[in-house]
Amino acid sequence: MNEKMLKLGKNRSAIREIFEFGNKLRAEIGAENVYDFSLGNPYPPAPDCLTETLEKLIKNPAVHAYTSAPGAQSVREAVANSISTRFGLAQPSSLIYMTAGAAASLCSVLSATVACKDDKVVVFAPYFPEYKVFIEATGATVSEVMCNDKFLLDRDNLEKALDKNVVALIINSPNNPTGAVYPKENLQEIFDLLEKKEKEYGHPIIVICDEPYRELVYGDIDVPYIPTMCKNSVVCYSYSKVMSLPGERIGYVAVSPNMDNAYDYFSAVCGAGRSLGYVCAPSLFQFAVAENIDKTSDFTTYANNGKTLYNHLTKLGLDCVNPDGAFYLFVKAPFLNAEEFCEKAKKYNILLVPSTSFGVSGYVRISYCVSEKTVNASLPAFTELMKEYK
């Protein structure tokens, strides 16, 4: 038996542990009395137009047949056209690989990128904890680079970490867990540095853009499309959040046409998918998202929840990042003791995730993909919780 896999299977993620604790609590005191901010399961339903498409598609059982491994050609074209139209980068459909969601996108891309055990992949802390699992599965090492105090990308920290073994970095904007969206200037600093280092080391450094929250932004926020700024880039996308379809496992990999050896790199992504057991992305949902491309769920609840919680918690004296996107609020714990804060919060039936899971200490993540009713009901509980610190 493989001991590494045994350990991975036994040590559930901290987020899952808290969620299970929540299930116990819900059974005891009723779901309406538990303020569970632990998980990132989208709250609003899938768009109605998507449900209508599903109703139509399932009348034809041919929709359940294998598509070709990188996806049905019509679906790849719909995705490529959407990218070309929205971002002004001519994206060929032949560089689109449909996947079973964001995790599948990342695993295929990482496995295509990492060539040997000495390779390193940079992640910016705080970061989604499964990055570590996916990177280490390829045999590479995770190199953690701290964001700056505004949770933006830190050029100087990155420069220190950028030795010749770094083959890739993951950029996740809008960000889980901070809700930050990296502005153009911030990204440009990073890409200028990468270009310099690529010349110095004589090999590409692939920018892996993990973008499941791309359309989930609040107000007049621009999310730069990284392949228009950086040639050696590949986008990992998922429809989980934007169409509220997390269980259906549908997303894509888009290789930038400007990448060095883009078509070889694309072949390596296909090969990686094959060796991971991804035969074709779930077919019904390939066709369903293609027919509803650029449609999204209604994000009003997220916008309201973010505002309500940010206003209330800052009024209580807590230091929060004002989220530009995603559905997370990243909050500095009193005395920078996140574990204690989470434990105290449990007494008030508030479930939070300590930032240790995300590679930094002293913060908690509030995942506000819950009903507005739950958020409003939680406010007095937060007030009571903060009295413990008076």
Next chain:
Amino acid sequence: MNEKMLKLGKNRSAIREIFEFGNKLRAEIGAENVYDFSLGNPYPPAPDCLTETLEKLIKNPAVHAYTSAPGAQSVREAVANSISTRFGLAQPSSLIYMTAGAAASLCSVLSATVACKDDKVVVFAPYFPEYKVFIEATGATVSEVMCNDKFLLDRDNLEKALDKNVVALIINSPNNPTGAVYPKENLQEIFDLLEKKEKEYGHPIIVICDEPYRELVYGDIDVPYIPTMCKNSVVCYSYSKVMSLPGERIGYVAVSPNMDNAYDYFSAVCGAGRSLGYVCAPSLFQFAVAENIDKTSDFTTYANNGKTLYNHLTKLGLDCVNPDGAFYLFVKAPFLNAEEFCEKAKKYNILLVPSTSFGVSGYVRISYCVSEKTVNASLPAFTELMKEYK
């Protein structure tokens, strides 16, 4: 870039190459004039009851949420109950892991089983070519063991291959590409040998049962349920063939409750799924198959096609295995020259796959998951083809 993945992505499988040739031919001379026996895409539609369930389920968008990683509890229970009822082995639902189809099942199980580079996994030739890809992805070596001349498992050949580095073997019954179903006595010989070797080497040898064709048998054929005969066994199942849902990627892993350290092994399967990027199996189809458990598509076409082709080809003097299950006919090529036979067949618009892809030479595989009309129309073409050998 990872060169191994590049190679895997560039070298398409021989089966896919032939299928693409078929696409070109269809465009030139019309689909009705091409007798394409290359691919294993199921022919009959999904059962009507499944479509009705889908219609009902999609009315509730909650069906698209994440389930827990090993699958929704109600779905795992439905699968476990079906196994317990049909095979008389008390299967706990806590040892059921829902997967994104057979490839995902195999990759998760192999990755949970293989611990180091010296490990070997036995496959019985002829075998499904992707086994090699999946096994080598774990770092293990493929050890090929020839079947006997009736394409049953060969105990003596296996004994020669069973050194102390063998950690697992894959048994695929009903078999792709031969259509053989291994009878109880044939399996018992193998399991007796394994038990002896497990004692000798002091470690378990896991029997991985790849069973996507389990219910697809003709006449009064018994397909023994291996976990009732062999304790260190794990079943990899898929609903692709039995419910004609190959594109939807839905199946399961069932760890035998009698396995040494069954629950640890199950955890390792979960850990492996996690590191391969399998977050949860597609949720809509988890619920859909659970509500239609033990239902199948109508296999009449397959039964008729198998009979028609077997009768016609044997009458033409060809030596075929009479298939007990699956939807393949394995035919000895004249003068054991499979490549020449496939090339000559192309002249008559018949597309066959040479057995070299399956680890043996001298045969061709006919995949008869096509309409009865196509099969009947192909008979004169086979007659003409065989005139070339007169």
